[in-house]
Amino acid sequence: MQWNYAPEVTSALFLLVILAYSLRYRMLPSRRNRLFVMMLNMVFALVCLSIVTVMMSGNTIKIPLEISIIVHTLFFLTYPLVPVLFLWYLITVIFEHRDRLISILMITSYLPKLVYDAFVLVNPFSGFLFAINATSGYVAGKGEVLIFAIAILYMLLIAVLAFLYRKLLNRQLTNVILAYNFIFIGFLVIELFIPSLVLGGTAATLFIFTLYLYIQNKEVMTDRLTNLMNRPAAVEQLRLLDKSDISAHLILISLSDFRTVNGLYGQQFGDALLTFIADFLITVSRAEEVYRYSGDMFLLILREDRKKADEILNVVVERFKKPFSINGTSTTIRAKFVYAQYPEHVKSSENAVALLEFLIAKAKQDTKENVLESSDVSLQDMTRRSRIIEIVKKAVENDSFTIVLQPIYSIKNGSYTKAEALLRLFEQTTR
Numbered sequence: 001m002q003w004n005y006a007p008e009v010t011s012a013l014f015l016l017v018i019l020a021y022s023l024r025y026r027m028l029p030s031r032r033n034r035l036f037v038m039m040l041n042m043v044f045a046l047v048c049l050s051i052v053t054v055m056m057s058g059n060t061i062k063i064p065l066e067i068s069i070i071v072h073t074l075f076f077l078t079y080p081l082v083p084v085l086f087l088w089y090l091i092t093v094i095f096e097h098r099d100r101l102i103s104i105l106m107i108t109s110y111l112p113k114l115v116y117d118a119f120v121l122v123n124p125f126s127g128f129l130f131a132i133n134a135t136s137g138y139v140a141g142k143g144e145v146l147i148f149a150i151a152i153l154y155m156l157l158i159a160v161l162a163f164l165y166r167k168l169l170n171r172q173l174t175n176v177i178l179a180y181n182f183i184f185i186g187f188l189v190i191e192l193f194i195p196s197l198v199l200g201g202t203a204a205t206l207f208i209f210t211l212y213l214y215i216q217n218k219e220v221m222t223d224r225l226t227n228l229m230n231r232p233a234a235v236e237q238l239r240l241l242d243k244s245d246i247s248a249h250l251i252l253i254s255l256s257d258f259r260t261v262n263g264l265y266g267q268q269f270g271d272a273l274l275t276f277i278a279d280f281l282i283t284v285s286r287a288e289e290v291y292r293y294s295g296d297m298f299l300l301i302l303r304e305d306r307k308k309a310d311e312i313l314n315v316v317v318e319r320f321k322k323p324f325s326i327n328g329t330s331t332t333i334r335a336k337f338v339y340a341q342y343p344e345h346v347k348s349s350e351n352a353v354a355l356l357e358f359l360i361a362k363a364k365q366d367t368k369e370n371v372l373e374s375s376d377v378s379l380q381d382m383t384r385r386s387r388i389i390e391i392v393k394k395a396v397e398n399d400s401f402t403i404v405l406q407p408i409y410s411i412k413n414g415s416y417t418k419a420e421a422l423l424r425l426f427e428q429t430t431r
Contacts, residue, residue, distance in 0.1 A: 003054040005198040008047050011205035015044045018212055031092050031102070036211070039085045042078060043208045047201030049075040054198055057138040068132050069124050076120045076129060079147050082204045083154035084113050086180065086211075090158055093173065094165045096227065097275070109157065116150045119143065148188065155181050171288045176214045180207045223292040225271055226278035234291035234299050238349035241301075241342055248342040249309035251300040252356045253281075253316065256334040256364070258296040265329060272326045273333070284315050297360070306341075313339060317371060336363040340374035358385065395425050402426070 022040055053075050056068045091105050123129045128143040162169060162177045187203035221233040229237075241248055255277075262270035277298065281290045285300055293299040300316075302309045317337060323330040338359040346352040355374060358381075363372040395401055401423055408418040 003057065003198055004196050005051050005054045007202040008051050008054075008198055008200075011202045012044070012047045012051065014209070015040070015047060015205055018209065019044065022212070032089065035085055035089045035092065039082060039089070039211070040208055042081050042085060043201070043204040046075070046078045046082065046204055049078055050198055050201040053138075057132075065132055065134065072130060072132065072138070073120060073123065076123070076147055077117060079200060080113060080116065080150045080154065082207070083151050083158065083180075083184075084110065086207075087154055087158050087161070089211075090161055090173075090177070093227075094161065094168055109154075112150060112153055116146065119146060151184065155184060167286055168282060169287060172214055176210055179210050183207055183210075226275050226292050228278050228282075228290050228292045228298075229288070230291065231293050234293060234301065235349060235353065237291075237301055238342075238352050242349050246303060247344075249300075249302040249304060249306070250338075250340045250342060250346065250352065250356065251302065251309070251313055251316070252293065252338040252340075252360055253298045253300075254336045254338075254360050254364070255296040256336055258333065261331055261333055265331065269326055269329065273324060273331075276324060276326060280319060281316070284312050299356070309339075313337065313371070335370065336360060337371045338363055338374070339371065346374070354386070391425070400425060 019040060022037065049071065053068075053072050056063050056071060087109055088106050091102055091109070095101050095105070119128060123141070127141050129141045129146060130144055131139045131141060133139065158177060159181060162174060166174065183203050183206050187199045191197060191199055221229055221236075223230045258270065258273075261273065274292075274296075278290065278292065281298060281300065285302060289301055289303070291299040291301070300312070302312060304312070320333065320335045323332045338356055340346050340352070340355060340359070342352065346355055359372050359374060362381075363369070366372070402425070404422045404424050405419045406422055407416040408420065409415070410417040
């Protein structure tokens with residue numbers, strides 16, 4: 001058979017570019033970054049092995065059979081490692097900060113691959129997976145399908161894990177998981193109908209490219225501490241609402257005395273508290289609806305009906321009435337809540353940002369009420385405040401302020417004894 005491995009060569013060149021741009025992930029050796037680099041290196045090795053095995057299959061006379069068998073064995077060992085590493089990557093995302101559990105799940109999940117490895121390593125003696133001879137070259141064995149079966153098994157595990165913990169995963173990572181499954185199955189079908197076309201490494205390359213784009217986008221739009229989407233992502237989501245007819249409910253949560261807690265217990269405790277609150281907010285809504293708006297503020301953009309949004313708000317408010325326990329240390333932290341409806345009280349994304357920040361500042365001045373709901377009146381108050389600020393700015397620029405001295409008359413002395421200075425501004429109106 002005449003093999004066509006041109007797609008694999010193209011994939012190898014493409015991977016070299018990604019490898020060059022991914023060097024910075026080695027500088028921050030977190031578990032996620034290490035797994036991504038391992039996947040990238042493994043895919044590159046898989047593509048290279050795929051090319052070499054095809055070339056060897058067509059030159060069985062020139063190349064010693066022992067070397068060809070070793071290279072094919074390495075290919076069979078490497079092929080299922082990409083889905084294994086992706087499963088581990090997903091485990092680290094879902095169970096972040098639970099190192100012991102992550103280690104246990106990684107070891108346990110490798111057991112099927114370990115059994116498969118045993119079949120591969122004894123294959124040179126059994127010929128169960130493949131055989132290589134000088135006349136026919138590569139000959140598929142009865143168990144060759146095992147290489148695809150083990151990869152499909154891990155894809156199913158990835159899909160099941162993603163489904164069970166879908167509330168903890170954002171939509172982009174879910175799309176990456178779906179893309180990986182569709183890419184692999186699609187290329188498997190193509191190879192089934194066109195056996196001469198070699199696409200194993202190409203499928204893995206497309207997957208790693210999709211994951212690379214996800215990580216790149218995630219770095220820009222994700223808060224590193226809490227793993228929530230950040231303020232730019234929230235603003236972008238609000239802009240998307242401008243272009244749709246979807247209504248939403250916005251809940252802004254501001255921690256009132258976080259600096260005090262941070263100073264009292266230390267920054268490490270403060271970081272752990274923020275992460276704990278972020279994880280809690282995800283459990284009451286969805287990961288793609290929760291944003292870290294600023295250092296001590298969280299924003300929920302809920303696409304729920306009013307009843308469901310009210311229920312979520314009540315759950316969050318009640319939770320903040322109870323102490324938070326972090327590593328054996330318990331503390332209470334007060335919070336202010338702002339609730340606004342889109343588009344009833346929030347007409348645009350720019351308007352939403354301004355209104356939320358205006359209301360949270362107003363809520364912090366109120367020592368009695370913790371929850372402030374937006375209304376037409378609050379929108380008018382914000383507009384009036386913005387108008388006053390604009391007038392004052394223009395007056396400063398144009399030097400329009402006037403100082404007026406107002407004398408104070410003393411009845412006892414029968415004369416003017418003092419004067420107070422008044423700063424006055426006369427707004428010029430045009431018609």
